[in-house]
Amino acid sequence: MIVIPEDFARETVGREGESGRQWIESLPGLVDELMRRWSCAPDGPVMHGRVGIVVPVRRRGLPPMVLKVSFPHPGNVFEPDAYAAWGGRGAVRLFERDDERFAMLLERTGSGTLATIEDFDVAVAALGHVSRRLAVTAPAGLPRLADITAEWIDEITYAAAEFDNPLPPHVLEAALATLRELGPSQPGTLVHGDLHDSNVLIGEREPWLAIDPKGYVGDPAYDTFTVIRSLRFAHLLFSPDAAAEVLRGLDLFCDAAGIDRDRGRRWAQVRAVKSTLWGRRNGDEPWLIDVTDQLAEILI
Numbered sequence: 001m002i003v004i005p006e007d008f009a010r011e012t013v014g015r016e017g018e019s020g021r022q023w024i025e026s027l028p029g030l031v032d033e034l035m036r037r038w039s040c041a042p043d044g045p046v047m048h049g050r051v052g053i054v055v056p057v058r059r060r061g062l063p064p065m066v067l068k069v070s071f072p073h074p075g076n077v078f079e080p081d082a083y084a085a086w087g088g089r090g091a092v093r094l095f096e097r098d099d100e101r102f103a104m105l106l107e108r109t110g111s112g113t114l115a116t117i118e119d120f121d122v123a124v125a126a127l128g129h130v131s132r133r134l135a136v137t138a139p140a141g142l143p144r145l146a147d148i149t150a151e152w153i154d155e156i157t158y159a160a161a162e163f164d165n166p167l168p169p170h171v172l173e174a175a176l177a178t179l180r181e182l183g184p185s186q187p188g189t190l191v192h193g194d195l196h197d198s199n200v201l202i203g204e205r206e207p208w209l210a211i212d213p214k215g216y217v218g219d220p221a222y223d224t225f226t227v228i229r230s231l232r233f234a235h236l237l238f239s240p241d242a243a244a245e246v247l248r249g250l251d252l253f254c255d256a257a258g259i260d261r262d263r264g265r266r267w268a269q270v271r272a273v274k275s276t277l278w279g280r281r282n283g284d285e286p287w288l289i290d291v292t293d294q295l296a297e298i299l300i
Helices: 004-015 018-037 079-086 120-134 146-150 153-164 169-182 220-228 232-240 242-257 261-282 287-298
Strands: 052-057 065-069 092-099 103-107 190-191 200-201 206-209 214-216
Touching: 004 018, 018 065, 065 242, 079 092, 079 169, 092 220, 103 287, 120 200, 120 206, 120 220, 120 242, 120 261, 146 153, 146 214, 169 242, 169 261, 169 287, 190 220, 214 220, 214 261, 220 242, 232 242, 232 287, 242 287, 261 287
Parallel strands: none
Antiparallel strands: 052 065, 065 103, 092 103, 190 214, 200 206
């Protein structure tokens, strides 16, 4: 049986409580069952992210793969649907799926992520290229961003009042205007939902391959925020001309992605406002709140 990394087990139980403990205890047996069913053999040490483990495996007659098993959570439900819709276009390929167990057999690709690329322009353009590759018609049944964001006007308004309106009024109003104007009418495009450096692998059959999608239906410009609120962009906020540098990066991403620059800016701004209020409620580090506050104002 596989050995579950201690830090992953500890973090899962700390976050999920008793249900997390039971899932961790069942995980070695579950992985063994899945490998038998899918005729796989382990091929390397167990790796993990925040909510799941990844086991390198091999199956005769197929390229190297990984077995991914995630903690059962609503945010992970539509990941295999996104992979299936892309069919390997701009993302790793899906070979098998067990939705009840939140398990997938996925393509294994080269080592490293886009986060290892130091050149700012190259990395941001690569994110845009991946976004463009992923912009396909969404399959039926995925959550629609128009429905999700319809609730944000009240959420943002109440949260701002709860924290004694920490953002300037014009910053808050810009976000609410975007939700009223852009939220209800969105295209039927498949949206990754969490596109950033660490969720793009260095590939072989394609230069860059996305992982860990949320699987939404809506405006690809929605992903602009996770591109911009990243360590790659954060250092720009300490430069002498922070706003100009951030906006140049925004332009670079949107040009490569084929996203309307104004829509990208506006969706990033509204998500920055929502994120910084959420961060105050949920104990984000002060530096992250400060960075997100700055982005919310720069992006108006």
